[in-house]
Structures are given as structure tokens and as C-alpha cells.
Amino acid sequence: MDGTESHRRGVASQEPGVEDRMLASSDEKGNKGGDDRVTLKKEIGLMSACAIIIGNIIGSGIFISPKGVLEHAGSVGFSLIVWVCGGGICALGSLCYAELGVTIPKSGGDYSYVTEIFGGLTGFLLLWSAVLIMYPTTLAVIALTFSNYVLQPAFPNCLPPYVATRLLSATCVLLLTWVNCSSVRWATRIQDFFTVGKLLALCLIIIVGMVQIGRGYYDALRPSAAFEFIREPSAGQIALAFLQASFAFSGWNFLNYVTEEVVEPRKNLPRAIYISIPLVTLVYTLTNIAYFSSMTPEELLESNAVAVTFGEKLLGMFSWVMPISVALSTFGGINGYLFTSSRLCFSGAREGHLPYLLAMIHLKNCTPIPALLVCCSATILILCIGETHDLINYVSFINYLSYGVTIAGLLYYRYKKPKLLRPIKVNLLVPCAYLLFWAVLLVFALWSEPVVCGMGLVIMLTGVPIYFVGVYWQNKPQWIHSIVEVITFAGQRLCYVVFPQEDPDSTAPVEMEEKSEL
Template identity: 70%
Template sequence: MTDGPRQRGSAAPSTSEDAAADTGNAAGQSSVALKKEIGLVSACGIIVGNIIGSGIFVSPKGVLENASSVGLALIVWIVTGVITAIGALCYAELGVTIPKSGGDYSYVKDIFGGLAGFLRLWIAVLVIYPTNQAVIALTFSNYVLQPLFPTCFPPENGLRILAAICLLLLTWVNCASVRWATRVQDVFTAGKLLALILIIIMGIVQICKGEYYWLEPANAFEPFQDYDIGLIALAFLQGSFAYGGWNFLNYVTEELVDPYVNLPRAIFISIPLVTFVYVFANIAYVTAMSPQELLASNAVAVTFGEKLLGVMSWIMPISVALSTFGGVNGSLFTSSRLFFGCT
């Protein structure tokens, strides 16, 4: 049956001609869009992978130094996790209200106008993301080369070349395939979580051996310097640095499968998981090191490994390297959507 009578003398277009016409019309009427390829597991990997970078391996020193006691430092880690969760949920509301790729740029542009969005975009492209990715890549190369130079600092040229290779390799992966990039993120997120779980397990073993002096309430809140409200505020700032990256999933909202469900669900899963890991990793640190030993270390996880792992202590610098490698990938993957959002 036909939809209606055709005009006499006109030929009916063929099926292939109909398809070609429909394709042409669709191409003219629709804009470029990103495929929805990111599921819940990859969404959690993006959040966890971007939050857990080098921060948890180096920030405990700054938090403890400014908190002035072990007990208050642990409270700082818990409270900053709660604050991060609240901020992430507010950001999720923005993400489902304005379901566009680009995160900050899209929100600033839609709410405050084109000029504000333009300025936010160019600050990001010229300053924020290049410097952030360069620092993380240099941290990666430093920890990769550290086992090869145990008694001295790695050569500067070697650090820079390896950092450049890291950035170029991950840029190529992200250009080649979204699926490859998310797989890299999933694998390295799992790797860094396993490293932190290893630290937590060793901490539990230490507690079973009776090494929990600094966790007893009478000792945990014993200050090694006078409490100062300004320093405590700085401790919260140090803790917040380690939780940085919680907003990156909003940069890829357009690529999420069912973002109205998976965006808040990924936050509900990821932020409590990261908070749990951070708090218990810090508990593990103080089972093996006194506050004075922890403050004397520039790489807490490496010192922790040297004290408890013996000949296997090389696991810690490699774990930090894997963590930062995943951090570079996550930063490249999400920040590129910021620039896509301006097209």
C-alpha cells in the first residue's frame, strides 16, 4: 500500500535514492556528535583514575604537618572526602541539566555568556591543562627512572624525554579510539587501586602485630606543635588537592550511556571508594612510621615500602608511576572534550 496517490506521470524514486536523500538531509540538519560509549564501569574509572594520582602518595606529609596531630589529620581526610562528594553531586546536577561535553566551559558559557566561556576556555588551553599534564608526566618519568638511579637524581634530559614520550603515546591513543582510551583508564585505575589496597593490607597486618600506637585516641590527638586555625585550613587545602579531578566526568557527559542515571551513580560509587582508600592508606602509613618519620619523607609511599617490603620496595615507585600514567591519560581524555565543546 502507498501513503497516497502519486501525481500521474511522475516516477517514484528508488529505495537507494530515498536513502541517499534522507542521508543528505540528516547531514545538513544535524551537527557532529560524540558516540555514547562510556558505561558505568568506565565512568567510575574516569573519576577514580583522575582523583587518584600522585596526591595520596605525597600529600599525607602536608596534611599531617599542618593538622599538627595524627587524629586531626585523619579527620581532615574524612571531611574533605565528604566536601568532595557534596561538590560532585552539585556538579552532577549541572551535568544532567546541561548534558553537553565540555564541563566548565559549557556551564560558564550557558550561564554567564559567551565572553566568560571564551575566557575560561583559553585559560584552560594555554595555562591550566598543559602545565598540569606536564607536571604529572614529569612525575611519572621521575618514578619510572628512580629505581635505575637509586643513589642519585635521574638526569634531567632523560626525565623530559620520557615525559614527552608518555604524553605523545597517550595523545595518540586518545586520538585513535575512545574505547582504547577508556580501556587504558580502566586498567591503570585498577592498578593504582591494587597498589593502595596493598598498602592498606600491610597496615592491617601492622595493626594485628600491635603497631597502632599512633591510632590510640590518647596518642592520636597529641599535637607535635600548637594547633593553629590557619594551618588547619591549609591542611584542608592539601587534602582537597589529593581529591582533585572529581569533576572530570562532566567533561564527557555527552558520551555517557544514560547520563541521567550513570552520572550520579558513578559519583555515588567513586567518591566514597576514594575516601575509604585515602583514609585507610593514611592509617596504614602511621602504623609503620611515626609522625616525625612521615614528615621527614618527601615520598611517603616509597618510604613506607622501604620499611615494610624490603627487597620488594621497588613496587611502590612503580605503583606511583602507573598511577601518574593513568592520571595523564585521564587528563588528556577529559580535557579534550572541553575544547570539543566550543565547536
């Protein structure tokens, strides 16, 4: 595909009724005043940008992954090293994404960059795996964690009922979908508020843990005990420990999905990364240290809810604070994932890789309602299927695969277009170091868990025939175009949406003389 322009030309020639109705709607109902374009609004400042990154990273992962990291790392000391190194690797990746974000200033993150650099098929495979499994599954895991922690005080001696957790999870997802459909501003305010809330919850864990350490309760953290192996880890097991930690750190690249809605992205995108990633790494490391101040490694491995076990041991009659705090944390995580993953669907549709309807936004609210409804529906479907925790390794593997392909694209793009304007240009050692770690991690993960990682590859490769039938095949029968037109028009009427009128220069890379490295 030739990107947005070819897609628009195709729609104009094949579906004139839809295009005419969209333009008529825009003329009749569009914003009045100096700028009457219907487009995504730049309403995300530096604070909201930091909240999106922190809010998406800190979800359910820090309350789920410590058990998996410790289990695969084999000792307390190695597990803490994994958490610190995991944050460092995220920082390297974030610097690379900052360069890509201001060089190719499109919403859509990895997908938009890979499509621009490598072409339609590679971009579509990333989009396919993300829409099919990565984000709906992650949203479902976070929503289930939310409902389990909310219901836990009502069922102190047993697991909450299956139906109750699913209903509460679905209700939460539907509520936040409605908020995101109604207003970008309200969605970002919720993100800001709950990001502060989840940081306060983790600060409570850290402060209580530090008090315990000050009182001398740190046997598991002593050098002699910290590297005492529960089981001898292999290189493959350490790789799986990093994959478990990567689930807790996933979301570090999500600000790149909404680049077009960030105020002054060339300044605020890198600033938000520099503030958020070190802060999250510090909080995660201190949280794990706090866990070990009150739990032995064996107790942590036996716990199904680490934060609840921590609260029960140290907070006594106030132990109810912990499940409520985790619920608030995960509620903000659901909002952040909905906000950003819907922009991925929006970007994919704008490039012609998903149905055209998903590239439309509400005429008054300027929110991508069809894309949000698709994300919501996919998440609820996965909630109804059954347990999603077994898919975490699939998600982590596909995530790392996507990151590596995207950062390899940065190196190729420098070779392909050396004179392109790059307001941020990282040292070559940064992407090379990330790719070296990425390659070692994936090789050992494949060696240790060939079935799990192989299934991740299979899920991604199932998109190849879909791409050739749905995207590459241009001369489809007229009856197919007629059905698409009817569905698109019905969707427009139902959701009150039109295709956004963009500034033609706002998302175009700019060529100029190469500048020196920063």
C-alpha cells in the first residue's frame, strides 16, 4: 500500500457515496470559527504525557510479575537485578522511540514507524498481532486484576466468583470506553488522577517496607541470603524472567501512539520519557525490596496476590487499604490502555490496513469512537473466553519482537534517508545495545519455551493471508465494496463520525541537511 493518500484515492473511487456524505456532514456540522477542521486535538501537555507513560506502565504488572520474575531468576538478588536492568532496557528503547516519534510524527507508535520504514506487510503484521492478541489480552488481564482486588474484601477466605469478576471487569471496561468516547480531556484527567493514586499506593508499600528494613527485618536482602538460589537458573530461565518483567514494564512506548495529540511533541515527548522511565524503574525496584522486607522468597512464590499478602502481614486491621489501592491502580491502567490502543486502530485504518470506519472521529468530541468500540468489544470477548493469564508470555514475546523490529527500523531509516530532519538523534550505541540484548533474550526464550514463543510467531504470521486478501487485493468485486459502503455509512450514522481533516504537513517527515548528533 502507498499509505494514507492511496487509501483515500481508493475510497474516493470505490465508495463515492461515503466520501460525499462525510464531506457534507463536515460542512454542515463542523466546528465554527477560525479553524473548522475536524481533527484530533492537541490536548496532551507534559504532565498528561508523563501520566500516560506512567499510567500505562504501572497497571497490574507490578502486582503479578514479581512472582514470575523470582521464580525464573532463582534468587532474590537476581530478581532485583532483573527489575533494574529491565528499566534500563526500557530507557534505551524509549530514547530510540523518542527519535522515531519526532522524525515520523504520526500517531500509532511501532505500527506507524514500521509501515513508513519497511512497508505495508510488516506494519500490518504488527498491527494484526496487537489488535488480535496483545492489547485486548493485556486489557483483559488488567480488568480481571481490578475486579479480583475489588471483590477480595467481600470474599476473604476464597476466590471471588467467576461470573462476578467477569461482570465487574466488563462494566469497568464499558464505563471507561464511554468516558474515552465522550472527551479526550476527561480521559486524560482520569489518567492524571489515577496515576497519582497508583503512585501513592506503591509509595505506601515502599514506606512500610522501608520502616520494616529500618527495624532490622531484611533477612532475605542480606548479601549472603539474596543470592542463595531457590533453584539454579539457566540462561533461558533468566531470559524468561526478563519476559515476565517486561509485562510489568509494557506500555513505555504508548505515548508514541498519540503523538499527534501531544502539545509540542518535539519538546514534550522526550521530556516525558526522561521523567517517567527512571521514576517507574525506581518505584518498581523499591517496591520489590519492600516485598522482601516482610516475605520470604517461599512466601512470595506461594502468594496469588502479592500486595494483599504484604498488607495482611504488615497493615493489620488496615489491610483492606491494599486491595483498594491496587484496584485504583488497575482502573487507571485500563483507561490508559483503552486511550492508546484505540489510537493504534485509528492509525491502522487511516493507512488502509483496517476498515475505513475505524479511521473516523466524532464530529463534535473529536474522539475515535469506532476504534474505541472495537477495542472494548475485543477485550470483553477475551474476558468471556476464560482465563487470560496463560497468554502473558505470548504478549511479552510479541511485544519484544515488535520493539526489536521497530528499533532495527531506526537504523535502516538512518541509512535510507540520512538527510531527514531529526530533532532528536540518539547515539548509535543506544539502538545497537538494545538490539543486542533483544536478540540474546529472544534466542534464549525460544530455546527455553519453544511452544509458547512459537505460538507468538504463529499468531503474528496468521496475518499474512489476511493482508493479501484484505489489503493487497485491490480489484475486489463490486458487491464487496457495496457491502463495505453500507456498513461504513451505517457506522457513521450510529457513531456520528467523519474522517478527520488533517494538516497535510503535520505528519510528514521533513528532509534537510543532516545535523550533528545530540
